[in-house]
Amino acid sequence: MSADAVAAPLLVVGSVNADLVVRVPRHPRPGETVLGGDLAVHPGGKGANQAVAAARLGADVAFAGRVGTDAYGPLLLGALRRDGVDTSLVATDDGATGVALITVDDDGENAITVSPGANGRFTPAHVDALEPALRRARVVSLQLEIPHETVAEVMRRCAASGTRVVLNPSPGLWAMPPHALGMCDPFVVNEHEAADAVRGADSAGLEPDPRGDASDGPLERARRAVLALRASGAEPRSVVVTLGAAGAVCAENGGDLVHVPAPPVHPVDTTGAGDAFTGALAWRLALGDPLAxxxxxxxxVGAAAVTAEGAQPSYPTPADLPPPA
Ligand code: ADP
Ligand code: NA
Known part of the structure; x- marks a missing residue:
């Protein structure tokens, strides 16, 4: 199927990885070997996670990304399709598929090495093929596990067609051109990314450490992140700061901050909770919901995702959702 045929209201553009997970008694030091448990292979990658989270909630969603010709490519495509994600915009190239090598120790601490593989070969030239889908989508959701210049090219085209962009600057902040930051609606960050954003913003005029001190609660830190983004002169159209068990804070450009508490749940594994949150958020915005x-x-959705092991396996259907807090 060509891009002309894809008219999903939500288009996720980004990464797809095979997560190769081994439980270990402790992480190996350089030069050391440790024996772990059996290898588990799970579909992952922030882009694919977002698309699956939305699809499981009933979204009409397409994913645009890149896999390799090794065994992981078909496995990941199959997983996306089983969840009903439109994969007609996923390209296959001659190299390796993106992989995350994950060891988890007895304390539940992760050590992760990512090989971007085909995700790293998703170049701005490939964005041409997405043009009709980018134009038709109501919302395009982006993360930063593909080259930044490709993300910038997608955003440039969304600006031209008036398509709304949701961006989660994960796994690491990109010194985004101000016009790109200004397009994000919303810019979705967790507490770590919010602190990075504060460090990266031109915080002239704010107090010396706009992150505040450790005595600040999560709401105060979120407030400071939003203020720092505003002070940078490139305020996103809207901002969402996720706060783990404390839920999230959102703010429209120049508007008041709104705190949305998360329903109380018993957390089992928070892997991929942020991706579930953002996939669900992007879909609801595509349906026309106001930001709050x-x-x-x-x-x-994020709260439900922390109540079971893994990322995609823990993503809820509407029937699995806890009631609002
Ligand atoms: P990330 O996974 O990117 O670090 P967060 O930890 O902020 O992001 O979690 C994202 C969302 O998942 C939160 O906004 C919340 O909805 C939900 N969530 C995460 N941890 C918990 C928790 N312990 N209890 C309830 N909800 C949670
Ligand atoms: Na989980």
């Missing part, structure tokens, strides 16, 4: 309502839905 979409965040209210997304915190329930």
């Amino acid at each position: 309502d979409a965040v209210g839905y997304a915190v329930r």
Whole structure:
């Protein structure tokens, strides 16, 4: 199928990885070998996670990304399709598929090495093929596990077609051109990414350490992150700061901050909770929800995702959602 045929209201553009997970008694030091448990292979990657989270909630969603010709490519495509994600915009190239090598120790601590593989070969030239889908989508959701210049090219085209962009600058902040940051609606960050954003913003005029001190609560830290983004002169159209068990804070450009608490749950594994949150948020925005309502839905999805092991296996259907806090 060509891009002309894809008219999903939500288009996720980004990464897809095979997560290769081994439990270990402790992480190996350089030069050391440790014996672990059996290898488990799970579909992952922030882009694919977002798309699957949305699909499981009933979204009409397409994913645009890149896999290799090794055994992981078909496995990941199959997983996306089984969840009902439109994969007609996924390209296959001659190299390796993206892989995350993950060891988890007895304390539940992760050590992760990512080989971007085909994700790293998703170049701006490949964005041409996405043009009709980018134009038709109501919302395009982006993360930063593909080259930044490709993300910038997608954003440039979304600006030209007036398509709304949701961006989660994960796994690491990119010194985004101000016009790109200004397009994000919303810019979705967790507490770590919010602190990075504060460090990266031109915080002239704010107090010396706009992150505040350790005595600040999560709400205060989120407030400081939003203020720092505003002070940078490139305020996103809207901002969402996710706060783990404390839910999330959202703010429209120049508007008041709204705190949306998460429903109380017993957390088992928080892997991929942020991706579930963002996939759900992007879908609700594509349906036309106001930001605070979409965040209210997304915190329930994030909360459900922490109640079971893994990322995609823990993503809820509507029937699995806890009631609002
Ligand atoms: P990330 O996974 O990117 O670090 P967060 O930890 O902020 O992001 O979690 C994202 C969302 O998942 C939160 O906004 C919330 O909705 C949900 N969530 C995460 N941890 C918990 C928790 N312990 N209890 C309830 N909800 C949670
Ligand atoms: Na989980």
